[in-house]
Amino acid sequence: MIALLDNLKTHLPFSLLDDATFKTIEASSQIAYYPQDTVLIEEKTVPENVYVVIKGIVKAKEGEDLTDVYQNYDVFAAIELIRNKGSKDRYVVTQELICYEIPAEVFLDISKKNKEFKTYFLSTIMERMAFMKEKKNNMKSAEMMVARVDENILHSVCIVDADMPILDALKKLENSRAAAIIVENEFGYGIVTDADLRYYILHKEEDALVTISQIQSYPLISTEEDELLFNVLLLMTEHNIKHLPVVNENEKVIGILELSDLLSSLSHQSHLISVQMERAENIEEVIEAAKRVDVMVTLLHSRGVKSRYIAKMVSEIHKKMYAKLFTFVFPKSWHDHCTLVLLGSEGRGEQILRTDQDNALIFEDGFEPEEKEEMTLKFIEVLDAIGYPRCKGNVMVINPQWSKQVTAYKKDIASWVTAPDYKGLMNMAILFDTYAVAGNIDLFKTLRTYLMSKVKEHKEFLPYFARSIESFESPLGLFSRFIAADKAHKDEIDIKKGALFAIVHGVRALALEHGITKTNTTERIKALNDVGYMNKEDAHDLLETLEVLNSLRLHAQLEKLEAKKELDNYICLRTLGKLERDTLKEALKTVENFKKVVSYHFHLSMVS
């Protein structure tokens, strides 16, 4: 097969087609070359082919307005053919084009036979996104928790008759590479494992052991196919067995489940890490459990679990981790007199991969332990060991600025609110995203109440606070074209500066104004909807946008993690498919609109 066509197989919607259909395409399509400025399809004409771009760029224009851009592996003219309508747009080659041309009748024939293929072209972007996720894997997060016994992890079985001589049965076992012998008796099965063989060797003469049924464990403890792995684990630990036969609905043994396989198949799952974290009895065990989180994230993401659910699971585990570290690292005498809080992305519960540590301690007034420096350093070093890079802005408990008494924080807040400067505004933003994980939580609550009341007193502070949403330009330029970040990052955009920051900060400013105590951006948006500031549709759009952006960022970061590169917020535009690019554009447009709404709301044009 022609390799160019072969490459198509991995791209939607062609990945929906079978080999026979590909043969049909191969036998009818041609590769064509068009120099720049060629008009491929005129307005109001029905195209003769479906085009698949191999190299080059084609733009669709309605009058002088650019409606779409097509490049690597993008398909165009399909919708016009399916609808059998003249094209609304003119398709013009803007960079020398090499493309595949699939004749109209061949394409229509395929789309008539393959519903999924046809539907793909008619679906909206959001539907396509869902489609893509669904294709990745049908697994959902909930199903992860309730994984069931499935044939893939079972070992083959060696079934023998009850009267078979023991040595013959052992030979059969060796040849079959099974882990244990299943004995078929008149009434039900028995099992012979290593422990039974030990008994045989020691007692064969005195007990006159000859047939396999004499040494079997009977009756058999077994489980059914489709049983919850959780229950299976309970069963095995309860009876202290390492090999568990699995039977089908007709009571036939279909395979043997080994404890070690069961454990490893469960080990990547979040609840196990969570349990491991809960049971950790010293710092080493905490580190051990924390290090497994990345593997879990990769797995969940590859199964198409939404990034906000992943973030939720990860942040639950992290909260437990911090609580454990608080107890293990800081002396007992501290526990009731200070609070450990998480700030920034950790405070919002949005840090999925370890990008930096943001934490602080709030001490009770008058409580100033001598060993503070030593202990906070120890705490930070444990986080280093887990793999958290240190915070570049130095927002960490080793910085006295973020490790002091309640009154000192109050003083800061008062000065930030009344005389806002750049640093103060940034600190305010960090502090407002605080989440208390351990210690005397009341200390934190006092501080939060104080912060809210100060902001209420000084409403004029809010526009200053909100203003920084305008600090970064959108990476979407004129005519919806992407603008690359800078020379060092060709074909890349910084999705945090370019989009995420505006949502997070805009939502934060609105939450501060409405006295919302939630720190997570998703929850803040929901709360803004609850208090009636935002209508349901806008809230939904914003949540979806956040999901798209976070998901793209997570994807890029996981790739960097795997390549052992430093984690940053850049995403590469070249590796995005048409669908992802279009989705990203939609998302960036929503961000721009949201920025306008926030800017109008706080009258940002009035503050300078």
Next chain:
Amino acid sequence: MFSRLIENWNRKHLKDERFSFLFDLSESDEIVVFDCETTGLNPKKDEIISIGAVKVKGNKVLTNEALHLFVEQKKQINPESIMIHQIRHCDLENAIPVEEAIETFLHYIGNRTLVGYYLEFDVAMINKYIKPMLGITLPNKKEEVSAIYYDKKIARIPQGNIDLRFDTILEDLALPKLQAHDALNDAVMTAMMYLKLKGKPIINKID
């Protein structure tokens, strides 16, 4: 003048009149790009393993009429060449006798101009078989893509040292590189080079 003479002489030696169409003088608007995979680089000793060919008409590569033939091997394929073309013995299941492959190929090309990369070698390989079979060598007009490329480049940089490697040309013309290294895919890539060289008078990039 001499070429005409040689051609007539060639024509006189044609033993099998079924193939007189090769000498047909009518002009075709199609050309054929082809490539052979062989057991080695010596036309005297080595054999053809497969032939890939594709027609080009106007601005289009007619991949729907592509030809990909595998030839039965008398000797074992040398393991080193398997590394290059990745055709193993088991890939030759649909292979046909070499005579049949050559005849199919000749019917496919007709009197069209032949185009290729390092065409001289591929033509020599085909001639090796048709000389004893038909008494002639390929009479078709021939065009070498690396020569077309050279002419275009040298016009821009007269003293330049021009790299004529296949991959370099492909890259310079901003064409997609196909992983598969077989006769048909090489022919398709060469056809794209040809289209692009013919389609655009200037090469933008100078390296």
